[in-house]
Each structure stands twice: as structure tokens, then as C-alpha cells.
Amino acid sequence: MAVSLHTRRPRIRLKFGRLLTHLVLFVGGILWMYPFLWTLGSSFKSVDGFFDEGLSIFPREFEWTNYVNAWNEASFSQYFFNTIFVTVFTVILTVIFTAMAGYVLARKEFPGKKLFLGLVALTMFLPHGYTIIPVFDIVQRLGLLDTLWSVILVQTAGGMVFNTFLFMGYFSSMQRELEDAARVDGASFHQLFWRVMLPLSGPMIATVALFTFIGTWNSFFVPLVFTLGVPELRTLAVGMFAFVGQNSTQWTYLCAGSVITLAPIIFIFVLLQSYFINGVAGAIKS
CATH class of the missing domain: 1.10.3720.10 (MetI-like)
Incomplete structure (x- = not known):
């Protein structure tokens, strides 16, 4: 019984360490990708929505014409x-x-x-x-x-x-x-x-x-x-x-x-x- 407990503890620590590592990497990945996701979401926002919705990724109303106007006007x-x-x-x-x-x-x-x-x-x-x-x-x-x-x-x-x-x-x-x-x-x-x-x-x-x-x-x-x-x-x-x-x-x-x-x-x-x-x-x- 003592031997089994002794062998389980390193396994539990290993699993916990892997879980913690994956969690940190996941959070870091989200933070790393957030500027791009915000840019992608803001590209569909209206002018008023861009300022009113702040750092929100998902626009309330989609303005698909932003891409057409950006392509043509500039x-x-x-x-x-x-x-x-x-x-x-x-x-x-x-x-x-x-x-x-x-x-x-x-x-x-x-x-x-x-x-x-x-x-x-x-x-x-x-x-x-x-x-x-x-x-x-x-x-x-x-x-x-x-x-x-x-x-x-x-x-x-x-x-x-x-x-x-x-x-x-x-x-x-x-x-x-x-x-x-x-x-x-x-x-x-x-x-x-x-x-x-x-x-x-x-x-x-x-x-x-x-x-x-x-x-x-x-x-x-x-x-x-x-x-x-x-x-x-x-x-x-x-x-x-x-x-x-x-x-x-x-x-x-x-x-x-x-x-x-x-x-x-x-x-x-x-x-x-x-x-x-x-x-x-x-x-x-x-």
C-alpha cells in the first residue's frame, strides 16, 4: 500500500505540472492573439461601434462594406x-x-x-x-x-x-x-x-x-x-x-x-x- 502511494504521488505531480503548463500556454496564446482578434472584429464595426464597443472582439452590427471601401478608396x-x-x-x-x-x-x-x-x-x-x-x-x-x-x-x-x-x-x-x-x-x-x-x-x-x-x-x-x-x-x-x-x-x-x-x-x-x-x-x- 505504501509503495502504491509512493508511486502515485509523482504521477499526480506530473499530471498537475502538465495541466498547469498547458493552462499557462493557453492563456499566453489568447493574450498573444488578442490584438489580431480585436483588429479582425473591429474591421466589421461601424464608426460609432468602434468607439462605443471599446475592446470588445465581437461587433454588435457587421459592416461588411469596410473591406470594399478600404479596397477602393485607398x-x-x-x-x-x-x-x-x-x-x-x-x-x-x-x-x-x-x-x-x-x-x-x-x-x-x-x-x-x-x-x-x-x-x-x-x-x-x-x-x-x-x-x-x-x-x-x-x-x-x-x-x-x-x-x-x-x-x-x-x-x-x-x-x-x-x-x-x-x-x-x-x-x-x-x-x-x-x-x-x-x-x-x-x-x-x-x-x-x-x-x-x-x-x-x-x-x-x-x-x-x-x-x-x-x-x-x-x-x-x-x-x-x-x-x-x-x-x-x-x-x-x-x-x-x-x-x-x-x-x-x-x-x-x-x-x-x-x-x-x-x-x-x-x-x-x-x-x-x-x-x-x-x-x-x-x-x-x-
């Missing part, structure tokens, strides 16, 4: 197209360039490699405010100012270092047997990358694509600076300021625009979450 259709254009090309260029750089750094040794990687890693800690002036000057000299390609170029360059290290870690964790077999069949270094290693790096491609997609889609500073002279080239993040007037703010339209902006990110993450988890696990393991 030129969200044009901003949406601009954002898709910038994001798609930035993701493609970033994945291609960082995959090539990561594979070379993972498989090739050269004198001073550790020092080089350390110096490159330091650039990730430079604030954007310190580098925007020389970058702006380069873009202006290239004749790309006030174009969407300037945003694509700067966004791609900004994501090179971090994503290159992700690919380098992933390729370093992959076995060399496939490469050795391909070399026996006469494959060159470039053929090894394009035909063998890159197709096998699907999880990391999805991870980098997801990181780049989210960062580019939400980017505010770079599109603001490089499309300042042409309002028609604004992205969604910059276009949100169309709802902020000098004397008033269209809060319900602002909430509707926020939901429109966040919806593609949520969809892409749900679509690629399994690849994202596998890619991050592979990079950390190395």
Missing part, C-alpha cells in the same frame, strides 16, 4: 499588386542567390574563411538607418530610384546574410555520398548544385522563402524611402497611411486594411509550416 488594389510584384521577385532572387552562396560556403574551404564569415555576420547588426544613405546613393546612380525594382534590389540585398547562413547550415548537415556518386558519373560542381543539392533542399527553400515573404510583405521603411516620389508605387504597408489624415483617422478602414494585409501571410505560413519546421531543424542541427 487604392488597395494597386498597392496589393505592387506588394505581390515586389515580394515574388524578392523571394525568387533571395532564394537563388543565398542558396548558391550557402552551398559554396558549406562545401569549399579557403584561407581566412572563419574570419570572413565573422565579418559578414557582423553586418547583420548594422541598423538600417546607418546604411540607408549609401544604399540610396547607389540606387540613384543606377537610375532605379522611384521604381519597384529599387525596392526589390534593396530587399534582396538586405536578406542575403541571414539566409545564406541558413542555407550554409543546411547544406553542411547533408551527407556527401550523393555528391560523390554524382562526381563519379561526371557531374561538375555547378551540376552538383543545380541537379542534386538544390532539389534536395526543399525544406530550407521553403523556410527562406517564408522568411523573405514575411519580411518583404511587411516591410515599411525600404518601400517608403525608394518610392517616396511616386505614391502609385506604394506597397500595402506604406499604403496603410492613406487612412491616417491630418485631422482624423479612419479606424475601421485601417483595421480592414490590416486584415487584408495579414491574410496572405497567414495563408502562406499554414501552407509551408511543415517545410518551415523541417528546414529550421536541419539548419540548427548542423
Whole structure:
């Protein structure tokens, strides 16, 4: 009897600890999601309801026209197209360039490699405010100012270092047997990358694509600076300021625009979450 009581107590403590952990995580998750849920609910509120209902998530009356008005009155259709254009090309260029750089750094040794990687890693800690002036000057000299390609170029360059290290870690964790077999069949270094290693790096491609997609889609500073002279080239993040007037703010339209902006990110993450988890696990393991 004493033995059974002795064995039950740790089990009860374990179950209680798990229950408490799940309860804390559940409450934390609700608090974490509340701002988004409030924004989603407020996007359906009327102007009066937005102020009268306060922090309530559920609107008393649904104003479905908020989304239509936000889409039409603030030129969200044009901003949406601009954002898709910038994001798609930035993701493609970033994945291609960082995959090539990561594979070379993972498989090739050269004198001073550790020092080089350390110096490159330091650039990730430079604030954007310190580098925007020389970058702006380069873009202006290239004749790309006030174009969407300037945003694509700067966004791609900004994501090179971090994503290159992700690919380098992933390729370093992959076995060399496939490469050795391909070399026996006469494959060159470039053929090894394009035909063998890159197709096998699907999880990391999805991870980098997801990181780049989210960062580019939400980017505010770079599109603001490089499309300042042409309002028609604004992205969604910059276009949100169309709802902020000098004397008033269209809060319900602002909430509707926020939901429109966040919806593609949520969809892409749900679509690629399994690849994202596998890619991050592979990079950390190395």
C-alpha cells in the first residue's frame, strides 16, 4: 500500500505540472492573439461601434462594406499588386542567390574563411538607418530610384546574410555520398548544385522563402524611402497611411486594411509550416 502511494504521488505531480503548463500556454496564446482578434472584429464595426464597443472582439452590427471601401478608396488594389510584384521577385532572387552562396560556403574551404564569415555576420547588426544613405546613393546612380525594382534590389540585398547562413547550415548537415556518386558519373560542381543539392533542399527553400515573404510583405521603411516620389508605387504597408489624415483617422478602414494585409501571410505560413519546421531543424542541427 505504501509503495502504491509512493508511486502515485509523482504521477499526480506530473499530471498537475502538465495541466498547469498547458493552462499557462493557453492563456499566453489568447493574450498573444488578442490584438489580431480585436483588429479582425473591429474591421466589421461601424464608426460609432468602434468607439462605443471599446475592446470588445465581437461587433454588435457587421459592416461588411469596410473591406470594399478600404479596397477602393485607398487604392488597395494597386498597392496589393505592387506588394505581390515586389515580394515574388524578392523571394525568387533571395532564394537563388543565398542558396548558391550557402552551398559554396558549406562545401569549399579557403584561407581566412572563419574570419570572413565573422565579418559578414557582423553586418547583420548594422541598423538600417546607418546604411540607408549609401544604399540610396547607389540606387540613384543606377537610375532605379522611384521604381519597384529599387525596392526589390534593396530587399534582396538586405536578406542575403541571414539566409545564406541558413542555407550554409543546411547544406553542411547533408551527407556527401550523393555528391560523390554524382562526381563519379561526371557531374561538375555547378551540376552538383543545380541537379542534386538544390532539389534536395526543399525544406530550407521553403523556410527562406517564408522568411523573405514575411519580411518583404511587411516591410515599411525600404518601400517608403525608394518610392517616396511616386505614391502609385506604394506597397500595402506604406499604403496603410492613406487612412491616417491630418485631422482624423479612419479606424475601421485601417483595421480592414490590416486584415487584408495579414491574410496572405497567414495563408502562406499554414501552407509551408511543415517545410518551415523541417528546414529550421536541419539548419540548427548542423
